[in-house]
Amino acid sequence: MSELIHSRPARRLLAGIGLIVTAIVFGLPLMTLLLASIAGEWTRALPTTLTVAHLRAALGGTPRAALWHSLATGIGATIGALVLGVWGALVSRRAPAPVRRGIDALFLMPVAIPSVSIGLALLVAFSRPPLLLNGTVALVGITHVVLVTAYAYASAQAGIARLPAAVEDMAGSLGATPSRVLVRVTLPLLLPQLRAAAALGFALSMGELGATIMVYPPGWATAPVEIFSLTDRGALFTGAAVSVWLLAGTFGALWLFDRRRSSRRAGSARDFSGT
Amino acid sequence: MTPGPRQPSGRDRVPPQIGVHALSVRYGDHLALDRVDLSVTAGEVVVLLGASGSGKTTLLRAIAGFTVPTVGRIHLGSTDVTAAPPHARGLGLVVQNYALFPHLRVADNVAFGLHARKRPRAQIERTVARFLEMTGMAAHAQRYPHELSGGQQQRVAIARALAIEPPALLLDEPLSALDPPLRAGMLEELQRLHSQLPQTAIVYVTHDQTEAISIGHRIVLLNGGRIVADGTPRNLHDTPPNRYTAEFFGQANLLPARIVDRSLEADTDPVRIAVRIADRTIWARRSADAPASGAALLCLRPHDLQLEVPVEGTPDGNHLDGIVRSAQWLGASQRVVVEAGSSTIRVDRPASEPLPAPGTRVRVSFPAERAVVLADR
Amino acid sequence: MELARRPWRPLVVSVPFVVLGIIFLYPFALLTVEAFARPDGGYGLGTFAAILAGHAFHGALFATLRIALTATAACLGLGSALALLIRFAAFPGARALGRLVDVYLAFPSFLVALSLTFLYGNSGVVHTLWTSALGGSAAAASRSFLYGFWGVVLAEVTYYTPFVMRPVLAALDVIDRSQLEVASSLGERPWGVLRRVVIPELVPALIAGGSLCLLLTMNEFGIILVMGVKDVITLPMMIYGKAIDEFDYPAASAVAICNVALSLGLYFTYRQALERVPR
Known part of the structure; x- marks a missing residue:
């Protein structure tokens, strides 16, 4: 699509502008964060010495625990949300159109609600009988499931919409039971979308702050909460180091989950346009 | 500006x-x-x-x-x-x-x-x-x-x-x-x-x-x-100038031919040329790019051809003898495929003509101005 | 479907709704109840009315809308400009850059706030360069713009611009290139083709991307919290403050109800805008 710019110098100039703006707006902050995590003396414009002390400190004590908590929450919430979201999408597929719109609204609503409000609602609801979960790790897990399910649902639904026509009916006509069709045909066909949903859900859970900060039990901070309390106390460089580990963990997992074209699909699910 | x-x-x-x-x-x-x-x-x-x-x-x-x-x-x-x-x-x-x-x-x-x-x-x-x-x-x-x-x-x-x-x-x-x-x-x-x-x-x-x-x-x-x-x-x-044009543009029977010594050409009509196919001499028009001698192609459009009953001992003329391989009625016309020596010739005739039976001996004839000699490329 | 003949089918069908009911609908029902709770144990409109009438709420509502609208406008401008450059300047690596935008969407937003602190904060790279250029004495007095309205807007623009670029890039991909050719053969210069053909065809994508951006910036919390902005209180910040600092759950719930209503209203507008985007 270069129809609009005929002259090569003009195209070069605009490309240069595009690259420079992108670098300043998106690249520079990330670079600075990486730099801060290894900065020793930083009294001038740029650090005068470099050190791995922050990165090492971030792998000990409470930061280390927080990273583990995030990892565990992320894995647990992703699995829970996948089960719930896929289940919901499979049910909504057979529902008549008006019912399906209702199910869509229910499952996708959490993405539209401010995360602090979700955290508050869960805190209020589970601080009283019959479900007393306040101060438990389970509440953190539930919170993350609520936040991530919408993405799993949207991805599964997009996958279902793209299922090759009549393949499942064909399997059924060959004598497979419905549960066998689900396990051997439908779910394998949905696998690319499920992997993308898992990758995105995990990444979002790892980075979740607003709802978690409302519900986390004392002593069980996740990495984002830990980063906030570190930076709030002024330990900016340790905070940056924990951030770098958090990002490394997140993108490492993204890469593992969904090696093929993960980012593209994960991104496309994030605007939760669904089908 | x-x-x-x-x-x-x-x-x-x-x-x-x-x-x-x-x-x-x-x-x-x-x-x-x-x-x-x-x-x-x-x-x-x-x-x-x-x-x-x-x-x-x-x-x-x-x-x-x-x-x-x-x-x-x-x-x-x-x-x-x-x-x-x-x-x-x-x-x-x-x-x-x-x-x-x-x-x-x-x-x-x-x-x-x-x-x-x-x-x-x-x-x-x-x-x-x-x-x-x-x-x-x-x-x-x-x-x-x-x-x-x-x-x-x-x-x-x-x-x-x-x-x-x-x-x-x-x-x-x-x-x-x-x-x-x-x-x-x-x-x-x-x-x-x-x-x-x-x-x-x-x-x-x-x-x-x-x-x-x-x-x-x-x-x-x-x-x-x-x-x-x-x-x-x-x-x-x-008068397609070459093989590609003849084939792309309309239907064509393209028969390999040798251009006969140019001395045989009629003085009166410089575009007329004689070619030999099998043992016959055929008179045809010359397309602009046709070679002066040697190998060439004779282009015959299927609807320019007529089928006749062959007569023994007929002298040279613009016709080729062959055997009907197939004949098919196509609504407005009929398509007859004739095998003449090593070549296959398609003939399109009005549908009103009787459909010849496969195996019939026929003579494919055409006027010299509807046959064109062109370069084989 | 064969499942219909099985007695446990209703159970299978209802599981996800029961679970979501317990972990999502039930909490919001109780949140609503909490907002109408009176200190004496009864229920009434007292808390609600007091919150809605208060200056703090008005200020937070105004701040939320002002930040969200400013950031969204900037995201729309920057996002569409970058998307157009990526597609039309066709520089090497442009495609990769388009994909990098997608990766950015999985990044936690509050890290942008932290990064910008190192870049533009009081002791950050840019601020240090700036103040040393002005002379050492000014450094102590001046405070970076980052800890106010514009800092929040900058962070949100940094984070949310890809959310506009995505639909715009997708819309640019489906524009028929022969339309651009016909437009230029009709005598329109490149700038005119952009203005009269390309941009009008991007309008649905801009509406979709813009309303998503507006929704997410209105709900944004991590950026403001981590940046340590003291004088900009948005609705989510107000909820957090009431609940965590003051332990005033009824007041927090009342603000949350208003915030949720605002967000859901915007969300359904977004869904409708999305249906008009050609796919």
Whole structure:
């Protein structure tokens, strides 16, 4: 699509502008964060010495625990949300159109609600009988499931919409039971979308702050909460180091989950346009 | 002002003419156009005909300014536009999928080029009304493109291209997105439009020989980036210069032949030539590029052939004996396949004739002026 | 479907709804109840009315809308400009850059705030360069713009611009290139083709991307919290403050109800806008 710019110098100039703006707006902050995590003396414009002390400190004590908590929450919430979201999408597929719109609204609503409000609602609801979960790790897990399910649902639904026509009916006509069709045909066909949903859900859970900060039990901070309390106390460089580990963990997992074209699909699910 | 073609305006319109000189276009290793020359005079309808990949679309895009030639020049009138961007060329372009602007109403689509030229409002309205009227779309002026049928969209696309009153109209496979029944009507429509704008040249790209025959004053046949034939439809059909043209353009029986010593040629008619096929001497016309001697091809159009009952001992003449292999009734005509020696000859006859039985001995005969000798390439 | 004949089918069908009911609908029902709770144990409109009438709420609502609208406008401008450059300048690596935008969407937003602190904060790279250029004495007095309205807007623009670029890039991909060619053959210069053909065809994508951006910036919390902005209180910040600092759950719930209503209203507008985006 270069129809609009005929002259090569003009195209070069605009490309240069595009690259420079992108670098300043998106690249520079990330670079600075990486730099801060290894900065020793930083009294001038740029650090005068470099050190791995922050990165090492971030792998000990409470930061280390927080990273583990995030990892565990992320894995647990992703699995829970996948089960719930896929289940919901499979049910909504057979529902008549008006019912399906209702199910869509229910499952996708959490993405539209401010995360602090979700955290508050869960805190209020589970601080009283019959479900007393306040101060438990389970509440953190539930919170993350609520936040991530919408993405799993949207991805599964997009996958279902793209299922090759009549393949499942064909399997059924060959004598497979419905549960066998689900396990051997439908779910394998949905696998690319499920992997993308898992990758995105995990990444979002790892980075979740607003709802978690409302519900986390004392002593069980996740990495984002830990980063906030570190930076709030002024330990900016340790905070940056924990951030770098958090990002490394997140993108490492993204890469593992969904090696093929993960980012593209994960991104496309994030605007939760669904089908 | 960017250097560009002179805008045709009012009475003193320059004779619009497209001149393409030794134009080559290379994409990496692929030579899409190979030293092509073409000139289109005012009011002429030239069809660029060829299979896909023949270079016809590349040639049209080079004229329009979307493809930069590797070497060669392009002139519009007396102006060299080789380096001019498309917007400075002032040519009307109509493409296969119409490419109407979806967010603009029909009238605004037609007015697009006039707004780009900053014409006064009153003039724009007049011109738009005139071309919508001419294309029969006046009643749909306030519609959006998606509310129109394919044929209607094509009329709007043509009106939009004509509204800038271009010296030449470039049409890139304009009918291929239409249903076949609509195409004939659209072709007549184009001819009617052209009769109302007799000074506008048309360059029409197609792969369909029926379209080419019915609209082209001249047909330029391309193959592998080169022009292989250039002439009137009648000319290319009756005396194809080479094998590719004979096969691409109409149906042809092509029989290998040897040109007989030229001394046998009749003095009275320099285009007459004698060739030998098997043990017979056949008289035929000579196509312009036919070799002077040696191997050549005899081109026989199936509908120019007649079937006769063979008579023993008939002297030399324009006929070949053979055996009917198959005969098929095709509604308006019948197709008989005759095996004559090592060659297979297709014969199209009126359906009213009795269908010959396979195995029948027949004689295929034809007048010398309907047989053409051409180069085997 | 064969499942219909099985007695446990209703159970299978209802599981996801029961679970979501417990972990999502039930909490929001109780949140609503909490907002109407009176200190004496009864229920009434007292808390609600007091919150809605208060200056703090008005200020937070105004701040939320002002930040969200400013950031969204900037995201729309920057996002569409970058998307157009990526597609039309066609520079090497442009495609990769388009994909990198997608990766950015999985990034936690509050890290942008932290990064910008190192870049533009009081002791950050840019601020240090700036103040040393002005002379050492000014450094102590001046405070970076980052800890106010514009800092929040900058962080949100940095983070949310890809959310606009995505639909715009997708819309640019489906624009028929022959439309651009016909437009230029009709005599329109590149800038005119952009203005009269490309941009009008991007309008649905801009509406979709813009309303998503507006929704997410209105709900944004992590950026403001981590940046340590003291004088900009948005609705989510107000909820957090009431609940965590003041332990005033009824007041927090009342603000949350208003915030949720605002967000859901916007969300359904977004869904409708999305249906008009050609796919």
